[in-house]
Amino acid sequence: MQDRQNKGLPECDMQDPAHLKLIAVLANITNDILSGKLYLILDFLRGGDLFTRLSKEVMFTEEDVKFYLAELALALDHLHGLGIIYRDLKPENILLDEEGHIKITDFGLSKEAIDHDKRAYSFCGTIEYMAPEVVNRRGHTQSADWWSFGVLMVMEKAKLGMPQFLSIEAQSLLRALFKRNPSNRLGAGFDGVEEIKRHPFFITIDWNKLYRKEIKPPFKPAVGRPEDTFHFDPEFTSRTPTDSPGVPPSANAHHLFRGFSFVASNLVQEPAQQDVHKITQLHGNNIHFTDGYEIKEDIGIGSYSVCKRCVHKATETEFAVKIIDKSKRDPSEEIEILLRYGQHPNIITLKDVYDDGKYVYLVMELMRGGELLDRILQQKCFSEREASAVLCTITRTVDYLHSQGVVHRDLKPSNILYMDESGNPDSIRICDFGFAKQLRAENGLLMTPCYTANFVAPEVLKRQGYDAACDIWSLGILLYTMLAGFTPFANGPDDTPEEILARIGSGKYALTGGNWDSVSDTAKDIVSKMLHVDPHQRLTAVQVLRHPWIVNREYLSQNQLSRQDVHLVKGAMAATYFALNRTPQAPRLEPVLSSNLAQRRGMKRLTSTRL
Known part of the structure; x- marks a missing residue:
């Protein structure tokens, strides 16, 4: 900021710790006397802005919108309680933290030091979100923010008009927010934000839990290194950083920002943390x-x-x-x-x-522990209880993916590895997402887990369910092999794909003899339900995690399970997935006249001519 002491005040006033959870706070404020500039150092919110997510990434459900609006209402209420009109509410100014909670940023257009008897008259903001009283310049109060609040609701859920597919409660809230008379607008009355909280649209929101961030956001940004910026629009991140141009400071420049220096108290009081895992910047400025x-x-x-x-x-x-x-x-x-x-x-x-x-x-990351099946088959003592722990870890991960609309589609044992050589189930990693897919609408946008079928073709949902069932089937193959010591549908690496596919299609496999004589009945039950021929009758990941064989693991046997030769089992497993993934041979096409139908028709024409 340059020579804008009056504009700097609202932003610097955002230091009240009561709202650190909702407002993008200033971590540090410094001033450069020589240049006449004020530098505001903010929290870096790696989740990006709501506009990028809204326009390029994920379609919002009404439940998503409800969550974001509820958190936004708390933030605006706090600002209004400080006597501040925000005046620039738009998706670009709403950021997401690592957990997916929102924080408001950019208070450059905010107006402070007003009460309900005073008005602001500046024509400022983003035109699409301006309230009528801001546009006509007849004076506006904090009620203008609630108009923008309603516009934001429409932008998140629809583009034009009053969407008829919205719930009655959602339409009612929009009508209450879009009152041309500011004094009649919801949130402008004596109770302020409490009017909005009481609206039926927010009846399912526990406001106390929301304030404490105990409600899970609908979307959690994927963040890696502290400097990652892939959730922000490349239009901005690709630019070369430059300092703002400034005019030469006057002789009294050192008075411009007197008293503005500030360091957030939480940064001063908290001791420096030791042993914090640092993520190394790998490529630096390298190109290749x-x-x-x-x-x-x-x-x-x-x-x-x-x-x-x-x-x-x-x-x-x-x-x-x-x-x-x-x-x-x-x-x-x-x-x-x-x-x-x-x-x-x-x-x-x-x-x-x-x-x-x-x-x-x-x-x-390098998987030093090797493939899951290698370690299990080479382990001297591997019991049914350990098999349950391994399956639980993997299924929890698969359930997480399925809940996010992701199917792996290639969960063979060679794609499940150990991070280290401890053999601890917690070190298991699912790898190779080359065949994985994310659930998308017909317009190509991703969808949040709770999305309904309103905008998804039935065949897309059917395919997604089929792929999820295939993931469970692959886990069933793994579980069978862990318990039996051999694969269910292949006897060895020399089995032909036709033989293996025929056995898979029949759905027949042994649950008697060998290890099966000592394995629990609950183990046999979960195996049979995970390998069911009909995908619709197969267990889901959630159902697997709720199965007694997983839940009551402490009662399972710790006796060692026998197994076949490692190379024989791995060869049979490889043969199984080769048969499943094999591309069907294309039929060899011959001239049309060589077909039986053409020959019959030719004979018929010949006979008719003779007659």
């Missing part, structure tokens, strides 16, 4: 992957990619890099999923992405 990394040996090879061990040259830290041939597969969906959900403790973390035009390099 090989500038920052040294590529080592292969870890795994797939149809469209190869995974190698790599070492970061500057820190000598080991990572894994997945190198994807862009001409064979578009990696954008995989990257988006990993960025959004990779912070889950049991999903592999994406550290960085490089693109040289031909190949995309995904730098990820």
Whole structure:
């Protein structure tokens, strides 16, 4: 800010700790006497702004809108309680923190030091969100913010007019907010925000829990490194940072911002935390992957990619890099999923992405513990109770993905690895999201978990449900193998795809003999329900987690389970997934005249001619 002492006051007044939860607070205020500038250092909210999410990412449900409006109402109420009109309410000025809660920012147009008997007359704000009294310049009060509040509600849920698909309560709230007479507008009365809180639209909101941030936001941004900015519009993040131009300060410049220096009290009082995990900036200013990394040996090879061990040259830290041939597969969906959900403790973390035009390099944490099946089959003592713990961890992760509208579609054991060599189920990571998909509407926008079927084609929902059932089926294969010591549908690596598919189609597998004679009945029950031939009758991830075999794990046997040779089991597992993923052979086309139908018609024409 330059020479704008009066404009700086409202922003600097945002220091009251009572509203640190809702307003994007100033962490530090410093002044540069020589340049005549005031620098406001704010919290960095990595979740981005609501406009970017609204316009490019996710469709909002009415429940989503209700949550955001409720938090916004608390924020505006606090501002109004301080005698401040916000005057610039729009999605671009509403930021999301790491948990998905909103915070208001940019108080440059705010007006302070007014009460209900005084009005402001400035023509300011964003025209689409201005209240009528702001536009006609006849004076406005805090009621103008509630008009913008209503506009924001419409922008989040619809584009034009009064949407008839909105609930009666939502339409009623909009009509109460869009009163041309400011004094008749909801929230402008003596009770202020309490009028809005009492409206039937917010009947399901527990305002005390909302204030304490005990209500889970509808969307949690995927955040990685502290400096990540992928939730912000590239239009701004791609610009070169520059300081604001300024005029030379006057001789009295040192008086411009006298008394403005400030450091947030919570920063002064809190002791410096030790042993905080630091996330290293991997690529710095390097352009090419090989500038920052040294590529080592292969870890795994797939149809469209190869995974190698790599070492970061500057820190000598080991990572894994997945190198994807862009001409064979578009990696954008995989990257988006990993960025959004990779912070889950049991999903592999994406550290960085490089693109040289031909190949995309995904730098990820190195899984030192190896594949899940390798470790289990090589373990001297592996019991039914341990199998339950492993399945619980994996299914919890799959349930999280399914609840976010994501299906993995390739949950074979080779894509489930251990982070370290401890063998602890908590170190399990689900990897390789190359075939994963996110649920999208017909316009390509992502949808939040609670979204209804209003804007989704039935076949899309049906396909999503089928893919989710396939994920459970894959977990059923894994569970069967952990308990039995061999795979259910393949006897070895030499089984043909036709033989394996025939067994899968019949839905027949052994639950007697060998380990099955000592395994609990609840284990057999959950296996049979996870491997049900009909996807509609198969257990969901939630149902698996509620099954007695998972819930009552402490009562399960700790006796060692026997197993076949490791290489035999892995070969049979590989043969199973090869059969499932095999591309059907295209039929060989011959000339039309060689078909039986054409030949019959030719014979008929010949006979008719002779007659």
